[in-house]
Amino acid sequence: MRGGVPQPWSAGKEAGGAPRAKPVNRNSKRLLVYVLDVSSTLNQNQVVIDLARRQRRPAGDWGPLKPWWHAPGSPHAKYEPEDRDLLALLEETQAAAVANGATMGDPMMGTRRYVLRTNQALIVEKLARSGRLRLRRTEGEDDPPTMRWDDGPAWRFSLDIRPELGGKRWSWRGSLRRGDNRNDRMDLAEPLVLVPGLVIQGIGRASRFDDVGVMPWIVRLRHEKEIVFAEPQQDIMIGRILAEARVSPAELVETIQFEEIDTPPRPCLTLRTPRQNWGPGSDRLLAELEFDYNGALIPAGRTTPLAVSTELGLIIRRNPQVEAQADILLFELGFRESKDPRVEPGTMELPPKRMGQVTRDLVQVGWRVEAEGKLIRPAGEFKLAVTTGIDWFELGGQVDYGDQSLSLPELLEAVRRGDSMVTLGDGSMGMLPEEWLKKYGMLVDLGTSEDGHLRFGNAQAGLLDALLAAQPEIRVDSAFEKVRKSLHKFEGVRPVDAPAGFHGELRPYQREGLGWLDYLQKFDFGGILADDMGLGKTIQVLALLQKRRARRLAKGPSLAVVPRSLVFNWMQEAAKFTPRLKVLDYTGPGRHALRDSFSAHDLVITTYGTLRTDIAELSQLDFDYVILDEAQAIKNADSQAAKAARLLRGRHRLAMSGTPIENHLGELWSIVEFLNPGMLGSSSVFKKHTGTGGNLDDSDRSLLAKSLRPFILRRTKAEVVKDLPEKTEQTLHCDMEPAQRKLYEELKAHYRTALLRKETSELNRSKIEVLEALLRLRQASCHPGLIDPTRTAEPSAKLDMLLPQLSEVVEEGHKTLVFSQFTSFLAIVKDRLDKEGLRYEYLDGRTRNRADRVERFQTDPDCPIFLISLKAGGLGLNLTAAEYVYLLDPWWNPAVEAQAIDRSHRIGQTQRVFAYRLVCRDTVEEKILELQQKKRDLADAILNADKSIIQTLSREDLEFLLT
Template identity: 55%
Template sequence: MALSTHQLDSRKLLPKLYREGEEAELSQVVRALSGCVLFNDRIARLDAAATEDAVNAAQRLREIVVPVAHEDQFIEDIWQTPELPAIDLPDDLQWEQVRSEPQPQVMIGPVRLGAMTWLIGKLRFDYAGLLLDSTDDRRAVCDAGGRRIVHRDEAKETAARAELQRLGATPTVASETYHGSFKVARKDFAPLVLALNQAGWHVEAEGHRIRHPGTTHISLASGVDWFELDGHVDYDGEQIGLPKLLEALRRGEDFVTLDDGSRGMLPSDWLTRYAPLAQMGEAEGDKLRFKPSQALLLDAWLSAQPEVNVDAAFEQVRQRLRSFEGVRSHEEPAGFSGVLRPYQRDGLGWLLFLEEFGFGGCLADDMGLGKTIQVLAMLVERRNRPASNGDHKPALVVVPRSLVRNWAEEARRFAPQLKVLDYTGLDRGEAREQLDQYDLVVTTYGTLRRDAGHLKDVPFEYAILDEAQAIKNAASQAAKACRLIQSRHRLAMTGTPVENHLGELWSIFEFLNPGMLGRSNSLKLLSSKAAGTDTEGVRLLAKALRPFILRRTKEQVLSDLPEKTEQTLYCELDAPQRKLYDELRNHYRDALNKRIAKEGMNKAKIHVLEALLRLRQAACHPGLLDKSKASEPSAKLETLMEQLQEVFDEGHKALVFSQFTSLLALVRKRLDKGKIVYEYLDGQTRDRQQRVDRFQTDPDCPLFLISLKAGGLGLNLTAADYVFILDPWWNPAVEAQAVDRAHRIGQTRRVFAYRLIARDTVEEKILQLQGEKRHLADAILSADNSLIGGLTADDLQMLLS
């Protein structure tokens, strides 16, 4: 077709057919068929550029008049309609034909497709300033303002698409929302952009140019009472500080905004190594600041980052820490009435190391390994040293209510020279002004919470938390009260420092070394990928915390342990249970005194045994006396559940014995409520061996409840290494039979046996009789009437006192 001048203000488009210098008017065409055209006297073949539809359309129009004012638009329309045949334009309408190198450009934005976050991108090409989407099928681009035609390079565009796919981009398909684009997984994005930038591509994110990170720098400087970490990344001359970079990483972003509005790609791998420090330090401008208490943690962390430059002051601190030759075993101090096992001497050395360097620590040995004894040995060692100012300040130990007497008893047994104060009673106000006269003050978490206003102003040498998981919730009143304590040194004791998530460990460490781990959610965030950390970051964190946590399992110290360890756990009755017991004791004391005075001891012995049985039941659980009281609290049941939870958390199995099946029934209710799996055996059980086999072989069954009469003999339960005797019978042979269900041939681990005793009850009184009148204790607990005749009136008064 040709465009010729028709008149001054218009042009006329005259369609013609051409072949080897020959031309034909369309008026001569009879009909255009598929691939050919029919004349009156001949048939001619049409080439690909002249379709039958174009010929038929031109034949109907005959001629097209184009106003001069619209001729540029007409020419642009021609080039933007690829199916039109070539048009022969006059010289004055010939636009410049440009063939330039296409510059690939990638435009990217985040889109969530299904369960995965993808980055969706568009590929386009820059032809001498004209931008063309890669999905555009025009053969050329018209620049009307410059009166030029820019021809596309199909080969180079195809090569660019192939390179994009090679680097991890996937073309979207017709069924996807973003058809005509490409998608790339977030994990593949950084290497993709790096490769494209190096190849000279232009990459944008959400309309902003993306710059790849250049050189990185990190250094540590010291101040009067702080350390400052200075880190930055260079983006074509602009430096971005570590806090800003880490905050973008924490938000899950891929870029940081630069001053010129462009986006700098985050060096994720490099930043991930420092993400935990961002949670522990405080941002000061474009730097991170740390407290002196964090020196050991910083040293442990930065030792894995050799590119960090540290100043001379921190290097001195580092050398002092490293010059320490390690924790040395420490012998029992003078005045300590006991013998420490080798691992306990190591524990004493570790406690003294913490004291020397001014750190708080968490003693997290397995249950039964003697955490209390190690701490008492440390307190005796401290007591033996002269105070710097001639004034010994007391140590405060905070414990669950059930452990108050245990601490007092252990101190009396192993550290008799320590003056111990039980700061729990209603009369504790009188002792409040005399705390400095004691070496060891024992109180409960509840008492500390109530007396926080008074105790926060008392200076202590040590603040020690036993069963420190009690403050795992940093927002609890107990945790807040513990953090208010003034003390030079701090310790925590727990077999389970982390039960659910790392955030619980933060609460304990905020008590031990305030500020060491930064903000309250730092450890919880560090345990998730969203924090920008990974398994390597968590590994470094564990390494950094290792000096502050000492944990030995039974298996690790097996050679140091006796085959069987037995211990008495004293349980404190709460007010309602104490009231019930005292009323029952007073009733039987009065009734028996009258009966004995009237009938004599021999005739009253049946009534005496009944009274002692009822008092033993009252010491165990109110529900044993009255079924309507089955839901009331019991000191023994609460102590048992606390101990069992620790046993389970450490991956062990346990046996629980009682001669009262009604007490075992109450234990079962608590276990069912807590969805704890267990086996049960009493005199009515028929499938004994099946139950034994399940306990022995099923790792999900950690507990076996057994009545004394049904399980005292004949059972092999070596899967258990903990034994709890709920209502001791003090007949050595019978008690040994119960413990030996676990401690027998085939047992490869050490066995720990615990006897639960209700404090200030007939149970404790009979324990006192054990050494003096063993036969009387056996008779009382076995209902052997033949021996009860040896019980004197004085013995009975002691039992009922």
């Protein structure tokens, strides 16, 4: 009572159940009072206690409540024992509250104490039992009432859930209940204060409160009075609150009776295709994963351990291990979470091609798979048959789906539409046989649809045969069976001896090559001779042409299209090995006059440049064989050379290339289309399967390899090493372009005039001038840049021949030495290699770390080329990793050249070595070689390792060199 004398308090209990506090010492001049401030408590969601005191008046009564400033940590000794205990308890909980940031920035810090949420019921109970805890319900209340502690059972939160609108939405309300029968009830909005562990009613009665672990829901329900969830959200939310609650569902929710189950789920996968109007990126399947718990479907991705089906009255204790294993399995099978904002979170994607195998895998381990609400059936057995027409083969049949079936035309139409499933007769969905299509999809695309069948041309017999090899149950008619047998004869190709009129001896693998060429000829197939460089592809073809001439099989001349740098070598090889062949060089400005004489020759040799220029005339002629050497020149199907080659008319066609595929499989299409038109279908279909990177998947690659195997013959050096001599040397003749030829002829004319006008005696004293003349002419033969440094970017005959061959050798996985006497020429070669992206090592007389460079070339597989100056590297190096040697310029002394070649061919070399000497035609280089040969018999006396041929040059020799 305000201003009244306090009544004596006894130790008995008040009506509220709390024991009375001990009477205040009548000698005390002040009384401590603890005030629970409702407004601050509600704002902080935790109990806030204000310290106050009352001063005894002279009349003996107590004055009004006044705030009491008591700094935290101040001594308590001068207060009553009970107050000392209470203050100490408040100090302790205040320290914990400060640590949690509850009092930061509070100007009333000295008079206010914050109670840690976990201690709220304990602190309020002790303060209430002191009899000096007041409840300030409104700000400015002068004489707040005393709070009483209720010793009854704790109040507990209860959730009322009721359906509305026939179950389309659900209403949630909360209440407080206590007692064994929960008859004592209180509306959730009734308490003046409701914080964790404590409920305070407006009459000043405080009680314990059990929020059962769902305090955030209680706060929301007190604020909103009612929460309404639509039907789809209801089960999610009830599952979430039940998972958070510390009590059983029956204790939390009384209005619905739930049955709790704990059983392993069955994964269920629903697949669907995106909407048709989604445009790019819709070539995929969307997937949603659910788990069937006794008929209740629980979507994957929910984080709560409990799931609820209100409709079925089930509370499901989820099995996280089984669900996690299902997620892992889907990831391993290729499913990925969709990043598309147009689909629901958690939706997954799968490439349509994987659907068949994925569905089979999932069904086998007990999954249920549906698409658009329809049961999915995996494809079963194929029933296929091949029939033969005049110049075509047809593939027809059906695929079974249990008691349903799908004809091959329907299957192919679905494939062309891009469907991943088809609707079967009973309304179920049949999965397209993705595994089968993965293996044979390219074959299917390479055929054309005709009257419910797939039609293939004669040239595509190999593709069909490759299919039959993996599908032995396919029925074939007798005509196609004969074709298959002829294809299989490739396995038994027999070596053929060199024909009459062939000069020289064919090695065993070359005789096998001639037998293979006979096989192609017999069945009118075109083929690619793809032996490693140096194995004599040209010789094998010349042997074939000589055989046809000897047996009078040729119907007109054959045409060989070769790079310009190889024209002379073809002529030279033909003269050496098949001298009876009448060979015509159809190049140069005067070639048009030779066209009428084609029929008088066995072989016409021309270049790709001439082919492009003269295709209008050449395409009107009939040739026995059309041969493309270095056929990678037509790798780009859209190039003028490729288009011109396809226009040529030949009874037989042949391609020669050590690297028919330089970059990607798309290049192979162009060569095969020249050889056997239509074999690989259209260019667009082939590109569709090889993709932008020009590569096939493993199954398509395997099919392509099997189908093309009879038409490509490739032997590597390693495979035929036993048939090769230890060392093979060959001179490659190069033809200068006009600009380089002009420079050479001007130099030659200058030195011829300057030197040959001198008398013999005077000439003998002019060896230095002679050496300079021969040096300059040899340099001009190599590259114009050796004469004029401003011309290093110009082409040269030797570079035009060298660089393609280096690329081929590197592509085949071999290593090469490149020698030159001129470091300036090697510098030009380095620049070209850099532009081609070819890695190399370099060594000349100024190189110091020779051993490191040799070691790198010998051991590093990514370093396939070694550029070496002849003087610096001709002696003392062991470079047995190299299988090819190029000498860019001939030296006077054959012994020096031999020493350079022997850097590779020496003890420790296990491979056969091919050495090539590059020589420009109609230059001093040719004359040097001839002079070497003429004086070879005098080598011991004149040409030894210490002397140069220049010491024995006569005037006649010089005239010979300068002509």
